[in-house]
Amino acid sequence: MDFEKQISLNASNKTSLWMILFILAAGSFFSAIIPPFQSPDEFDHISRAYLFSKGTIVLDAPKGKDTGGMIDTGLMAYMSAYEVLPRKRDRKLSADEIYAANRITWKGTKAFRALPGISYYFPVIYTPQAVGLTLGEKLKLSVDTSYRLARFMALVFVAIILIIAFNIYPVNPLTIALLMIPMSVFQMSSASQDGISVALGILAIATFLRMTTEKQNTSPWLFYILTFSVALVATSRPFLLPLLILVFAACFYTGDKKSFCVFAAAAFFIIAWLGFTMHTTVDSRFVAGHSTSDAAVFYLQHPLQFFHVLWATLSRADLVNFYGASFLGYLGWLDTPFSPKEYKVFFICIITTVRVFRQINLVGYTT
Numbered sequence: 595m596d597f598e599k600q601i602s603l604n605a606s607n608k609t610s611l612w613m614i615l616f617i618l619a620a621g622s623f624f625s626a627i628i629p630p631f632q633s634p635d636e637f638d639h640i641s642r643a644y645l646f647s648k649g650t651i652v653l654d655a656p657k658g659k660d661t662g663g664m665i666d667t668g669l670m671a672y673m674s675a676y677e678v679l680p681r682k683r684d685r686k687l688s689a690d691e692i693y694a695a696n697r698i699t700w701k702g703t704k705a706f707r708a709l710p711g712i713s714y715y716f717p718v719i720y721t722p723q724a725v726g727l728t729l730g731e732k733l734k735l736s737v738d739t740s741y742r743l744a745r746f747m748a749l750v751f752v753a754i755i756l757i758i759a760f761n762i763y764p765v766n767p768l769t770i771a772l773l774m775i776p777m778s779v780f781q782m783s784s785a786s787q788d789g790i791s792v793a794l795g796i797l798a799i800a801t802f803l804r805m806t807t808e809k810q811n812t813s814p815w816l817f818y819i820l821t822f823s824v825a826l827v828a829t830s831r832p833f834l835l836p837l838l839i840l841v842f843a844a845c846f847y848t849g850d851k852k853s854f855c856v857f858a859a860a861a862f863f864i865i866a867w868l869g870f871t872m873h874t875t876v877d878s879r880f881v882a883g884h885s886t887s888d889a890a891v892f893y894l895q896h897p898l899q900f901f902h903v904l905w906a907t908l909s910r911a912d913l914v915n916f917y918g919a920s921f922l923g924y925l926g927w928l929d930t931p932f933s934p935k936e937y938k939v940f941f942i943c944i945i946t947t948v949r950v951f952r953q954i955n956l957v958g959y960t961t
Contacts, residue, residue: 613770614753614760617782620774621749624783629687630741631676633784634927638709640673640785641665643723643744645709647731653713655876660708668701672737680927696738700731710877716829716867719787719794722751745785752782755793762816763800763807771947775940776923776932791831798823802840805847817848821860828864835864 631637645653645663655661675695679685687695717724726747730740756773759765772778773792782789801820805812824837838861845853872890893900907913916924922940924931932940 611757611760613765613773614756617756617773617779618749618753620779621752621783622746624780625742625745625749628780628783629676629679630738631673631785632679632926633781633786633788635711636784636786637673637677638712639720639787640723640727640741640744641669641707641709642712642715642717643720643785644669644727646717646720647724647728651717652871652874653709655874656706659706659876660710660878661713661875662706662708662710664704665707666700666731667703667705668699668737670705670707671701672698672741681929683926683929696736698737700734700737700740710875710879713875713877714829714832714868714871715787716826719790719826719830722747722790723785723787741785745783748785748787748790749782752789752793755790755797758819759793759797759800762797762819763804767948768944769796771944774947775921775944776925777921780923780925787830791827791834794823794827795831795834795837798827798837798840802844805844809847810849812844812847814848814850817844817850817853817856820844821856825860825864829867832868835868838864 631640633639641663644665650663653661653663672695675691675698676687679687723744726744727740729735730737730743735743778789778792781792798820801816801823805816805820808816821841824841828835828837838857841857841860845857919931919937920928922932922937
């Protein structure tokens with residue numbers, strides 16, 4: 595079965611198409627009404643996308659400064675106009691402030707901006723945002739219009755990736771529910787890389803499940819899609835590094851010895867990138883006494899200590915409540931929660947969505 599047939603749309607997957615249309619509509623609505631840079635660390639994400647649009651893969655660390663890069667001063671001025679909003683949910687921009695921000699243009703001059711928190715992310719995942727910013731700059735659009743174009747491009751890429759994923763393998767009703775919760779739609783409507791990384795994760799899992807079904811008849815394209823998706827996700831979300839296990843397991847389904855070489859190359863690339871960035875990143879925001887690489891080595895040598903810290907974290911009721919609330923919807927810079935009643939409604943909606951889709955059998959299998 596060729597690649598074109600594997601991702602062709604079919605009538606049996608109407609549910610996923612309706613869901614994707616909902617995401618596009620809801621994401622576009624959110625994007626229109628939510629002020630710029632309201633997703634956590636979105637300033638840094640859009641800066642990283644800008645640097646990637648200029649061909650920057652590895653960030654710099656000038657002497658005496660944190661890791662970062664040279665950003666257009668027009669973009670920096672635009673971001674500065676909205677830096678008064680994060681973690682200040684009652685702060686509103688006046689009409690004059692919004693008007694002034696919307697009039698900011700690309701300057702063509704650059705200044706250094708520190709971005710230590712996202713220096714670990716391989717920048718290819720910011721391709722949609724980089725395309726949007728590049729188009730805006732080349733067409734001499736305002737920075738505001740360029741930023742919103744970057745938002746839109748990211749949302750469109752999420753939809754495309756999900757269409758491919760759901761036509762490789764039938765969509766799980768729980769997946770539908772989780773993609774439609776406020777936090778998911780909110781993040782997918784922002785210019786961060788969260789929506790794209792989630793979509794790529796779903797694509798990787800869908801591809802692996804397809805391979806477990808076809809086994810020896812699996813097309814080589816599926817293995818390459820799986821490997822590429824995992825490589826991008828693991829280098830932008832290091833805690834998802836265990837997804838490499840899927841690529842290793844898939845090697846046995848292909849029956850092709852070359853797949854083990856591809857897996858080895860992908861694993862080497864991911865580990866080398868993460869190791870390099872952990873070693874070279876300069877981040878003075880937190881003084882922990884040890885570097886990130888030192889902490890990683892310590893926990894590898896003392897795994898029981900890691901689980902001790904994990905249990906100490908999860909046993910705190912306040913943190914567990916926060917994680918649960920932020921999973922369903924804790925918007926803005928984690929400063930805009932819903933009411934307790936609304937969280938209960940969201941939870942009931944998730945359960946109801948799963949039960950309804952299972953009962954009417956709109957998907958190709960039972961979870």
